Amino acid sequence: MPSFVTYLIHTLFPPTVRFPDILLIDAGLVLGGLGLIGFLTKTHRWGWLWREWLTTVDHKKIAVMYLISAIVMLFRGGIDAEMLRAQLAMPSVHFMPAIQYDEVFTTHGTIMIFFMAMPFIFALFNAVVPLMIGARDVAFPRVNAMSFWLFAFGAILFNISFIIGGSPDAGWTAYPPYTGLAFNPGPGENYYFLSLLIAGMGTTMTGINFLVTTIRMRAPGMTLMKMPMFVWTTMVTSALILFAFPPLTVALAMSLFDRLFGSSFFTLTRGGMPMMYVNLFWLFGHPEVYILVLPLFGVFSEVVATYSKKALFGYPMMVVSVLAIMFLSYGTWVHHFFTMGAGPAVNAFFGLSTMLIAIPTGVKIFNWIFTMWGGRIQMTTAMLYQMAFIPTFVIGGASGVMLAVVPADYQLHNTYFLIAHFHNVIIGGTLFGLLSGMYYWWPKMFGMKLNERQGKVAFWLFFIGFWITFTPQYLLGLKGMTRRLYTYPAGLGWHELNVISTVGAWIMGAGFVALVYNVVWSLLYGERDVTGDPWDGRTLEWSLPSPVPEYNFARIPVVHERDAWWAMKQKGQTMAHALRPEDVHDIEMPKNTPIPFLLGVSFFVLGFGMTFKWWPIAIVGILGVIACLLFSGFDYDDHHHLEADVVRQTEASLGRLQG
């Protein structure tokens, strides 16, 4: 065999990607891929795929692509979680060897945060924010598509690591010096740094895009204090992204330099300062946890008002508390490393600032409860997630405050108590919120409802499974079990609780299966939403037909009140939305473009080349990136006119045109 073939095989397929389970997955992926290609060819869908999806700049379609990616990633991250729990069910079992366990907890955390929660949040932003503010698209539609493709190819780059070259194994936090070449020679950490850098660029651009969209694109009359709560949280989250991602980018890039170009920012030798990485990482990391939860605070605010048939309680206070959280969340990052010797004054300061941020968070909880107070609560699936969120998040917040007590954190840091805390807030807040939002806006996105009975089954499995999984983990923390152990000795009393936790994980797994069944079943047989307003909603997206036509609003609405659509309905003015033909003019819409997709591909090639230090490939990638940007920069032909007649026809066919 020529020597370079041997070299290729050794580099691309080292022993860590040749575990039997991975080989099985390889086979499955190849078969699935061939099947998909066959299907698309046979049904002549390639052109459709290219025109309708890969080149689209329509925020509604981008939302669908984000949603699909997020659910696929939830599946991958969930399988990882089940593997971790299977390993821990018994002391001293070796279902997976240490190296594989380490890779799996790393991919679990990274995928759930960066490639599941973030895109799921962006799916909701894209699906509803322009509709809620009475706009025809986001401020920069082409940039929006670029954001998606950067995320998507970042995710692909990260996900191929376990079949090609080997996964990263340093945890989602990737602390040096363990990520350095001295301890981690394989390509895994390169995958981690490069894919997060690529996806991170996309995220930053999304932040800018939605900040500008919510500031500049609102319908006439919609002042800041008339914005729906979800729009507020979108705006604030975008601002958080804008200032939180730069430190992450810097930390990742410096780590990558240490690995690829021999610098010593964070290495063990030559005076590296690993703690500087930790600082930079959490300077991003703490705002990030609020990036993960604020949008869902927005979702819950919409959901609770709609299904309680009552205006959101204390709207001005909600706004104040969101803004307070935004500012405070930049000032608490040291609570992730109280035990790194910063000294009592620094620790005390950050302990206090962390407790401070719990106050505005608590205020919101009371406001949601009092929104239900005096209302008429409808127990839909979306509302069930909201109602599960309140007690779950309160307990997660309470354990967070315990961790903010500096001396207590010396004992609890990096134990299963911490693991239980953040799953409590991230599952109870973020995941429940995402699913609540998905059930709530599904009719708007797809024109049909998700089956409620099946949805409730999935909900109860998730909810009960969650508590069975994570309650024992608080206790394990008190028994001194630290995180990221691939195995543990018998005799410390850790066994029984771990068994219970694993059973809970199975129940959550069943919940996921029920969810997917629910989605597929509803796509096939679901009840169609012909009214466009199935929940008797309050905000402008419900004034549109489901699914929404390409141009969203044939005529931009004028807003007089908060909960604009509810107010119109109260005044019997819904007919104000039925247009007269002369109200309809030509509409200018952004034009599809292949550039964002090609940009994603170029970055993928660049990332892949750098991961293996195959510079010629990386250079091809860079050239692709430059070509895309140049072309895009000089491409002035970026919009097209939708003739007024076409719009009139569409509106008439929807029964929304007078005369």
Next chain:
Amino acid sequence: MRPAFFKRPYRKLIPLALVAGLMSTGCGQQYVLLHPVGPVGEQELHLMELAAIAMGIVIVVVFTLYFYAIIRFRDKPGNTAPYRPDWHTSKWLEILWWVLPAVLLTVIAIPTVQTTFALAHVPKPKGKDPVVIDVTSLTWKWLFEYPGQHVATVNQLVIPTGKPVLFELTADSPMNTFWVPALGGMEYTMPNRVLPLWLEANKPGTYIGLSGQYSGTGFAKMFFHVKAVSPAAFNAWVAATRKTASPMTMTVYDQLLKHNTTGEAIYSSYPQDTFPTVANGFTLTGSGMYMVMRDKNDISYMPMQNP
């Protein structure tokens, strides 16, 4: 008539079995964090309890309101609860729930700050310096050097009871945390830095120690034992170790630097300069920065003037 099983001598075993059962399901000492055996762990536990109580109050208040609301205001036919679709502000209620969490958090915050500062200093009993132990986390094992006693151990610690022990922590490995849950909280070991942590055992016994920061495939094996013995027994152990154990030569030390896991070991001496000589100055007593001075026979502390 009793079933035969309960006849003697089995009957005597029943309470024993019950106790053993309870212990193994964890009602007993296995909740190490709840049964500290030293002043540091005790103070940390007190704060945990205080925070748990304050948060418990919040939880009770929120849950009461919450369950009342979701039961009373369900949308079902014949519900007579008042329906007030436009009720959306109440100045006093809103002030109340800014104030309530603020008050409870203040109750936690004050002792938090006090204890944070208090635990940052080693208490210095009159005329007695704490026992100093230099801890180096290696890949994947623990090296403990006793600069005052000139002995060294691997994956096993012996400390005197009733006396503060000052650990100076560093790493010649990826980061780890040094943690003996029965005695108190953890602290990171980091390359190129030396961090202080003091602990004290007030009961003789053997306690488990482990690392809380993942550092690679052998990380899960970084357990060690801490034997707390009376000061007299401690001195006897030191003397015996210096006499009977073998010295840690440079060759042995280099072996320890290899990336593997090892068992426990004790050494009568250890090579010079295996621990960073210049510790970043840190506070030992709160009255200024101290330098730990080492010479052949003893160690001492030299206070440094503030610049």
